[in-house]
Amino acid sequence: MSEISSFFQGAYYAFLGIRLKDILDILIVAFLIYKVVNMVHSTSTARVAKAIVALLLATWITGVLQMEMLHFGLNKILELGVIALVIMFQPELRRALERFGGKSVRELLSGKSPRGEMEEAILATVSACEIMSKERVGVLLIFERETSLEEYFKTGTILDARTSEQLLRNLFFPKASLHDGAVIIRGGRVIAAGCVMPLSENPHLSSDLGTRHRAGVGTSEVSDAVVVIVSEETGTISVAIGGMLKRHLAPQTLERLLTSELVPNEEEQKTLMKRVKQFWTKKGRSNAK
Numbered sequence: 001m002s003e004i005s006s007f008f009q010g011a012y013y014a015f016l017g018i019r020l021k022d023i024l025d026i027l028i029v030a031f032l033i034y035k036v037v038n039m040v041h042s043t044s045t046a047r048v049a050k051a052i053v054a055l056l057l058a059t060w061i062t063g064v065l066q067m068e069m070l071h072f073g074l075n076k077i078l079e080l081g082v083i084a085l086v087i088m089f090q091p092e093l094r095r096a097l098e099r100f101g102g103k104s105v106r107e108l109l110s111g112k113s114p115r116g117e118m119e120e121a122i123l124a125t126v127s128a129c130e131i132m133s134k135e136r137v138g139v140l141l142i143f144e145r146e147t148s149l150e151e152y153f154k155t156g157t158i159l160d161a162r163t164s165e166q167l168l169r170n171l172f173f174p175k176a177s178l179h180d181g182a183v184i185i186r187g188g189r190v191i192a193a194g195c196v197m198p199l200s201e202n203p204h205l206s207s208d209l210g211t212r213h214r215a216g217v218g219t220s221e222v223s224d225a226v227v228v229i230v231s232e233e234t235g236t237i238s239v240a241i242g243g244m245l246k247r248h249l250a251p252q253t254l255e256r257l258l259t260s261e262l263v264p265n266e267e268e269q270k271t272l273m274k275r276v277k278q279f280w281t282k283k284g285r286s287n288a289k
Contacts, residue, residue: 055081117188121163122258125185128168129230129237130251138232139172140182140212142197143262147223149184156181156195163190182215198222202243209245216240226261228254 059078062071125141132139142149157178161167163185171193172179178194185191199211200218209217216227220240227240237254238247241261249257 052081117162118262119188121185121188122255122262124163124165124168125228125258126251126255128165128172129228129254131165132169132172133230133235133237133251136232136235137169137172137174137230138179138212139168139228139230140197140216141168141228142182142184142195142216142219143226143228143258144184144186144191145224145226145262147225149186149219149223149225152182152184152195152197153192156184156192158192159190161190163188182219200243205245213238213240213245217243217245220244226258228258 055074055078059071059074062074121143129139129141167190168183170176171183171190181194182197183190183193184195197215198218198221199214200221202217202221205214205217210231210233212232213229216229216238217240219225220227221243224242229238229240230236231238236247237249237251238245239249239254239257240246246257
């Protein structure tokens with residue numbers, strides 16, 4: 001009993017001795033571990049992680065057993081392995097740096113992105129995508145969030161216009177000069193159209209996905225953008241977020257997904273959901289007529 005009491009007493013005094021920098025140190029390490037675990041989710045990365053763990057265990061065992069020559073060789077392999085890992089994971093490191101570098105100091109501290117006319121933009125997007133899906137019109141629509149996409153603006157045409165259903169349909173009209181590129185929305189406004197976006201390098205993407213879908217997934221890999229895609233061949237509506245592609249979405253599902261991703265604030269979300277309900281009610285009445 002006295003041992004248990006001594007343990008808790010020691011833990012209590014250790015807790016009292018924790019400083020602010022110790023807490024910060026723990027949080028940073030926990031954050032890094034979380035990011036590493038997330039990165040290991042992919043199959044190829046998981047295999048590399050298993051190999052590293054096996055190598056570390058082998059190095060530790062040879063050290064305990066005092067197998068000097070083998071232990072020395074494994075240590076040298078680990079030293080060279082750090083450089084090899086940087087080379088192997090260069091794409092992932094580059095994407096992480098691009099995401100971090102695309103944030104301003106204010107965004108890093110607050111975590112906020114411009115809202116502006118986002119509610120109207122979501123409604124316009126849902127309405128336009130529903131129509132263009134039926135008409136088999138290809139769409140690549142990008143909602144910029146915290147990561148700046150300004151470097152891609154110069155590949156297209158700067159517009160800076162209010163987002164509306166008519167504008168989006170005109171921009172993606174098959175005979176329009178800007179229909180092949182991506183439309184980028186910032187803070188609810190159409191900032192640029194006809195933009196060329198990076199293609200995904202993910203080898204696991206379905207072979208039936210064309211350039212438009214690969215550009216959408218690629219954009220979501222190098223940024224935190226929400227990308228809406230409509231297939232020109234099938235009319236299927238898809239959304240790419242964080243390198244993941246959600247396909248075969250109904251307009252109502254698209255509306256809910258964009259709301260949760262782009263208007264996370266509870267008060268704003270209630271307002272938008274109310275307007276969305278009115279929008280679909282009004283649309284249902286017009287269809288009934």
